Amino acid sequence: MTLNAEILNHLEPAKEDNAHTLPACLYTDASYLELEYQAIFEANWQLAAHKDQLQNSGDQVICEVGRVPLVIVRNQEGQLKAFHNVCRHRAGPVATENGNNKVLRCKYHGWTYTLNGDLRSAPEMNSTPNFDVCQHHLPQALVEEWEGFIFVSVKDNPPPLAEVLKGIATSIQPIDLKKMTFSHRDEYVIDCNWKVYMDNYLEGYHLPHVHPGLSKLLDYRSYDTILDQWYSYQFSPLDRQGEDNPNNFYGEGKAHYYCIFPNLMLNILPGRLQTNIILPVGHDKTKVVFDYYYCDLDSEQTKKLIAQDREFSDEVQDEDIMICEKVQIGLNSGSYEAGRLCMKRETGVLHFQNLIRKVLRDNFSV
């Protein structure tokens, strides 16, 4: 598929002196989602698991990347592998849940693959002419670990993972993500295009208007954004500690908000990490997955923090959901084509949208 000239015109890189948003049709027209699956979700690293889920041989985690179901396993040699979760017989699933298994056995007719993705046995296929188990293998995806987090890529030439995430582990010191343990997951389904949610995350401009509680926690005047090649980094000192600010139960330090292209957020506060993964489930519906990790999971102090953190995050998320769904209604209305961006507060939005422009141009212009 190629994009028409009018859209390509909108996909020229936007410069700061004329910074404007993506056209509304990219948020409202279902046909672009297929292009985004191919050029964005399947062509870049996706956070899919944590190392604690894949410690032992036979451990497996299933996930979907763009249109492609995957299964990640630790094989008998102790290596991480990722395979298309699509059987070579008639496309059934070789894994349907997370767990531990010595082999990958298809749930449809029982073809069985080793943890290296090679077909080992296929029931009753002996008498089938010209059939050789040795000729059938599950296609592989790339898999890599960073600070305990497991990333996968369906296509085999994404930008190097170390380059995508460069500088993050050092800039958050003394916080060490490797010392954090998974606590719980919250999921939200939102009636908006996935990029509406991304755009909203990428600026603090809306803080005073949408998030009264969060505004008390963060210092809006010191809130700033730094851009890297593949991510934008928003940060703020945690404002007004102690009794005069009941919103700050996180303690002293900084709030670090990383938004990594295309759809991952790392929200890091003292002693706590929240990952957000933003997944389109349709052109106008988005699933947002929040995973929470903490240091010292069993301490009384952490238990108290978890309860407060969850309630507060839920409140902020409800506020974001409300505004994102209203924005989608505005985009759908036919009243709006594109708008100007604020270069004091919305450089992260411009950066993200220019990456979207580039990827679509590179993949779908003639």
Ligand code: FES
């Ligand atoms: S589809 Fe997998 S065994 Fe038939």
Ligand SMILES: [Fe+2]
């Ligand atoms: Fe927000």
